[in-house]
Amino acid sequence: QAGVKYDAYRLRQALMTSARWVPHLEANKQGNGVVNVAGAWEALRALDTAQAPIVITSRAKVRHALSQLLATPGEGVGIFEREGWIAGDRGDRTITFTRTTGPKEPMTFALGWTGNDGTYSSPASVTLPLNTPVPVTVSIAPTTTGVHAALITLDNPSHAGFEYRTMATIVAADSLTFGNSYKSERKIDVPRPAMTHLYYRVPNGTTSLRLDIDASKRRVAVSIMRPDTRTVTGIGSGFGPPTGPANGYRFLPFTFAVIVSSQPKATIPAVPARSSRTKSHHSPLGSPPSKVESATLPEGAGA
Numbered sequence: 001q002a003g004v005k006y007d008a009y010r011l012r013q014a015l016m017t018s019a020r021w022v023p024h025l026e027a028n029k030q031g032n033g034v035v036n037v038a039g040a041w042e043a044l045r046a047l048d049t050a051q052a053p054i055v056i057t058s059r060a061k062v063r064h065a066l067s068q069l070l071a072t073p074g075e076g077v078g079i080f081e082r083e084g085w086i087a088g089d090r091g092d093r094t095i096t097f098t099r100t101t102g103p104k105e106p107m108t109f110a111l112g113w114t115g116n117d118g119t120y121s122s123p124a125s126v127t128l129p130l131n132t133p134v135p136v137t138v139s140i141a142p143t144t145t146g147v148h149a150a151l152i153t154l155d156n157p158s159h160a161g162f163e164y165r166t167m168a169t170i171v172a173a174d175s176l177t178f179g180n181s182y183k184s185e186r187k188i189d190v191p192r193p194a195m196t197h198l199y200y201r202v203p204n205g206t207t208s209l210r211l212d213i214d215a216s217k218r219r220v221a222v223s224i225m226r227p228d229t230r231t232v233t234g235i236g237s238g239f240g241p242p243t244g245p246a247n248g249y250r251f252l253p254f255t256f257a258v259i260v261s262s263q264p265k266a267t268i269p270a271v272p273a274r275s276s277r278t279k280s281h282h283s284p285l286g287s288p289p290s291k292v293e294s295a296t297l298p299e300g301a302g303a
Contacts, residue, residue, distance in 0.1 A: 004048045014043040017161030027115035028149035028169050046160040055101040056154060056164035061093055065227035065254045078166035079138065082255055085172045090141045097136060097154065099128040109154040109163060111136070116150035120168055126154065142172040146199065173199040173255045190220055195261035204253035211258060221261050227254035
């Protein structure tokens, strides 16, 4: 009724550029953020009088157990590496940007990061000629285990909103090696309602992955996500020590994810429990565990 022009590009840009960022959620869990209807409408109105849209594409390295099945094997629109990283590593990766519309003259875009925990760094800007691929070096340095994700944005102040955005994601896994006796013990909080992901690099030749859970204060459920993203569910629920996956599974030398989630009791207390415990124990072929140790988590730890 207002006569505002719209098409797939404008609707997408309006939703992306106006989304409300949620600071306590990782980028891989929220994308651009929460949809902001009022903000999207204002962004759409601003695009109504904007110049011709600036279209930018990107390509970057992907490392995943199935990355060879991508349209271009091992390559996607952003950095995604589920394999090959542990805390303390440092390395450089390249994102290549190509501007396919707009003026014939080169355009300069500010490069900014959203949701970056300090893992990523890059130049402050990039200049893109028309139809010319331009590589941008991204330095990566995870200091903790787990997922590290952030959005990288290209913005030119002469146009409404930002022009392009993609995501960078790596997983820094716990490495189960001879040096740590193929064991990893973690004390974690499992928020409710939510789940916690733990990542483990399983060495080649492994025949079993054993999980011992000490969760006497709250019922938890455990599942394992294989490197191909298939999930083994129902491994354990309750207060006992579940074990999985099933014997005979052919482990590949990739990263497995252990997913721990809170489970309600029959009667939910007025004040939810604040602690949960988990331990991952790995026994490779030829190195059976001599004993299983319990993990302990102090009461009162926050989610």
